[in-house]
């Protein structure tokens with residue numbers, strides 16, 4: 001078979017907490033794409049020096065597996081983030097997935113919720129929780145039970161059965177644990193008691209149409225009757241992933257996911273997590289704009305969603321994502337001036353989303 005004469009570099013981060021792509025998945029993507037493209041490499045980034053080496057390779061497309069990492073700084077208190085999209089954009093290197101602004105919303109769940117809320121979409125009411133601010137349950141901005149999680153992690157990190165707090169002592173304990181473990185205040189949300197879904201979204205090359213592929217995620221009930229997709233459940237892989245059969249639910253979650261994807265300014269592909277409240281109304285939980293795309297084994301929700309909804313296999317899914325990136329490069333080549341002059345559509349609330357609270 002004649003291979004397409006392009007250089008694709010698959011890039012992950014060496015820190016597993018920051019990477020959506022494990023080493024095994026990275027190598028598998030490499031092996032699969034090398035059947036179709038003339039030059040395919042893999043890079044693990046641990047610091048900015050590694051990014052400089054990546055840039056020097058000048059690939060036609062970076063297949064991106066992470067968003068950001070802390071900057072190297074002589075000041076230990078400096079918590080600035082280094083965004084891989086920034087480095088690639090500034091060197092004119094094309095990459096799969098969203099640009100920095102949308103990735104910042106993926107990374108900051110409270111900022112994403114603010115944008116979603118201002119657009120009139122449903123997300124659970126929330127507040128930023130800090131130790132010592134309230135002295136009893138009656139003073140809290142929202143009634144118990146609440147769901148407490150770290151605002152900037154992924155993969156269920158910092159989320160467990162203790163995230164559901166039904167009394168003030170449990171609230172104080174979970175907020176203090178998050179401050180201790182992550183060095184940030186906690187995100188406190190209304191506890192959504194209903195079923196859980198995730199909607200994978202994939203653009204169609206050139207047409208910009210979005211294919212929405214919903215799945216339901218079913219977790220075992222814990223001893224308190226809660227179903228929480230925390231770190232323990234995710235790593236044990238005990239949750240069930242099934243197709244969404246109910247047409248009304250399907251329509252409602254697909255509409256919310258597509259609206260959320262657009263309003264967050266996302267590009268190419270992603271996954272929107274959704275949970276129903278007591279009344280069965282879907283609420284936006286968070287966006288995963290670099291979702292894991294490990295091979296079809298039901299551990300990567302994105303890969304499973306493609307298979308369950310479209311019978312799209314792993315190889316076809318990867319080729320589709322690469323095609324999205326490469327078709328953009330062709331656009332840029334043909335139409336550079338015009339594209340440069342048209343600003344990326346950004347919701348007005350994005351400008352305020354990152355202002356310190």
Ligand SMILES: Nc1ncnc2c1ncn2[C@@H]1O[C@H](COP(=O)(O)OP(=O)(O)O)[C@@H](O)[C@H]1O
Nearest residue numbers: 147153154155156157189190191192228229286
């Ligand atoms: N407000 C909430 N109400 C009920 N469950 C929640 C809420 N927020 C999160 N969860 C549960 O915690 C899981 C992980 O939360 P999420 O914000 O998606 O973080 P992660 O980035 O770790 O996936 C969800 O899949 C869901 O099971």
Ligand SMILES: [Mg+2]
Nearest residue numbers: 155273285286
């Ligand atoms: Mg999630």
